[in-house]
Amino acid sequence: MIDIPTIPIDQVAVEERVKRLNSRSIKKGSKVQALKMALSMMDLTTLEGKDSKGKVIQLCNKAKQPHAQIPDLPKVAAVCVYPTMVGIAKKELQGSGIHVASVATAFPSGMAPLSVRIADTKFAVEEGADEVDMVISRGAFLSGEYQQVFDEIAAIKEACGEAHLKVILETGELHTYENVRKASDLAMDAGADFIKTSTGKISPAATQPVTLVMLEAIRDYFYKTGKMIGMKPAGGIRTAKQAIQYLILVKETLGADWLNNQYFRFGASSLANDVLRQIVKQETGLYQSGDYFSLD
Amino acid sequence: MSEHLEILKTYKMYIGGAFPRTESGRFYKVFNNEDELIANACLAxxxxxxxxxxxxxxxxxxxxxxxxxxxxxxxxxxxxxMESRRNEFEKELTAIGFTTNEARADVNASIDRLIYYAGWTDKYQQVFGSVNPVASSHFNFSLMDATGVVAAFAPDASPLLGLVSVVAPIIAGGNTCVVLASEPYPLVSITFAEVLNSSDVPGGVVNILTGKKEELAEHFAGHMDVNALMITDKPSSELHKKLDELASENVKRMVKKFITDWYAKDAQDPYFITDFQETKTTWHPVGF
Incomplete structure (x- = not known):
């Protein structure tokens, strides 16, 4: 049996620290830099039942060229889709350097036999996914079946082969910060390359206090093992202002080494447009309208 | 029981159906006609x-x-x-120099103006929409649709009737708006906001700011998500040109109504509604 110690988390302190860091004022040049950095860390995501080939192609075009009026913007880090859309995205993004990420393992619930979840993962990887976003079995985790959760993550990691594995904890279902911390530790021990907050299908999705708890888990893991694990908050991050606040959390918890898209990502769909609006606002001095930015 | 202490109203702004203070924390002083300080207003x-x-x-x-x-x-x-709170409006108007009769007349005219545009909401479409004769076998018709978000400067000299005359036709036509209240006399606009807030007007349909026109004018004109700009006091020719230029960035509708007498006949007509409407024409195929 694996033994994952319970690390007590001071809820008030975590929330206060987030609040204090959020009061930082990032303006002008540093704001533009932060906005561009946020754009380069984005996993542009579409995870809907109504996703179609056309929608995915559109999204890939947006990933390659976020806003035609400003051609020198950074590209996003990855496009995140369902396994059946990986092939299409892979073809569209060929040669662009943008990764294809795929959710797998019976996303978003994870309620399927392990064999099915492994097959799902293998399919995504065979289709060309560079990154796999898996979900843990929250039911098992909450029942204390840590060994099962650990073994599942390890099995999926093996199925990933070369592909990077992001482990979605679905923190909105874990109830306490202690559970978030424990799930983070467990996922990292089991071989996660990234830990990710949420599927985006459950409310609350990513929150800043939860992200701080996970970042601290990553920091402690680094001190223990010397291994750098990535972080991906996902869901509910809609404004450029929030994105900058997340970047501050990362900088203050893990340092500048994590401030790149190899170690930090945003999982988001509508965030990109708000970031673009703010960049154009900084360039032109005029507040922008959604009317002039592509939807996908 | 201790003696009653009069509780003075804090005048805040009206944004999104709530009454926030300005995020800047700034304020400016509002005086009555005898140059006595009567309140602090938010400096948006x-x-x-x-x-x-x-x-x-x-x-x-x-x-x-x-x-x-x-x-x-x-x-x-x-x-x-508004009718039920007329005493408060009249009190605020007399404080800034209206006589009792003038204040009553101003409130009456404001209420009448609201009723006037209330009546037009379901009629302007019939009057200004049209069925157009065309040479092909199409049923061709034109309908009005709201322009979108309107930014407006309420007139400085007519703090209540002027404000109501600006807001009513804009929202009657389905637009939403952000209005900068009369700069020297902003208090009555906040009382009007309280009226809006208790009148089933959804939050965000009318937003009222108080502050300095010279600080905000260029932002009103330049904001890309504003579809029309209404100005009611003639700006300096330099500012006027600047506003026109900024408004052209997203081809805003510029509506200029330099009205000095808001009681006049030309301060109230259905064209105030159509100023903030777009015409949609549809070609619908018909059988032989």
Missing amino acids: SRKDFRNAVESARSAFSGWNGRNAYNRGQILYRIAEM
């Missing part, structure tokens, strides 16, 4: 304006989606609420 910043535009934008589809009859009912409701 460009960020307050940005927030107000966001509220107006998110309220737009809901408000424009209401049927015309319902919008009329709500405008009528504003008039009802």
Whole structure:
């Protein structure tokens, strides 16, 4: 049996620290830099039942060229889709350097036999996914079946082969910060390359206090093992202002080494447009309208 | 029992159906006609304006989606609420120099103006929409649709009637708006906001800021998510040119109504509604 110690988390302190860091004022040049950095860390995501080939192609075009009026913007880090859309995205993004990420393992619930979840993962990887976003079995985790959760993550990691594995904890279902911390530790021990907050299908999705708890888990893991694990908050991050606040959390918890898209990502769909609006606002001095930015 | 201490009202702004203070924390002094300080008003910043535009934008589809009859009912409701709070309006107007009779007349005219535009909500479409003769076998018709988010400067000299005359036709036509109240006499606009807030007008449909025109004018004109700009006091020719130029960035409708007498006949007509309407023409194929 694996033994994952319970690390007590001071809820008030975590929330206060987030609040204090959020009061930082990032303006002008540093704001533009932060906005561009946020754009380069984005996993542009579409995870809907109504996703179609056309929608995915559109999204890939947006990933390659976020806003035609400003051609020198950074590209996003990855496009995140369902396994059946990986092939299409892979073809569209060929040669662009943008990764294809795929959710797998019976996303978003994870309620399927392990064999099915492994097959799902293998399919995504065979289709060309560079990154796999898996979900843990929250039911098992909450029942204390840590060994099962650990073994599942390890099995999926093996199925990933070369592909990077992001482990979605679905923190909105874990109830306490202690559970978030424990799930983070467990996922990292089991071989996660990234830990990710949420599927985006459950409310609350990513929150800043939860992200701080996970970042601290990553920091402690680094001190223990010397291994750098990535972080991906996902869901509910809609404004450029929030994105900058997340970047501050990362900088203050893990340092500048994590401030790149190899170690930090945003999982988001509508965030990109708000970031673009703010960049154009900084360039032109005029507040922008959604009317002039592509939807996908 | 201790003696009653009069509780003075804190005048804040009206954004998204709430009464926030300005995010800037700034204020300016408001004086009565005897140069006595009567209140502090919020000195809106460009960020307050940005927030107000966001509220107006998110309220737009809901408000424009209401049927015309319902919008009329709500405008009528504003008039009802105003009637019930007329004492407060009259008191605020006399404080800034209106005589008792003038104050009463101003409130009366404001209420009448609301009723006037309430009546037009379900009629302007019939009067200004049209069925157009065409040479092919099409049924061709033109309909009015709201322009979108309107930014407006209420007239400085007519703090109540002027404000109502600006707001009523804009919202009657399904638009949402951000209005900068009369700079020297802002208090009555906040009381009007309280009336709006208790009149079934959804939050964000009307947003009222108080502050300095010279600080905000260029942001009003330049904001890309504002679809029309209404000005009611003639700006300096330099500023006028600047506003026109900034408005052209997203081809805003510029509506200029340099009206000095808001009681006059030409201060009230249905063209105030159509100033903030776009015409949609549809070609519908018909059988032989």
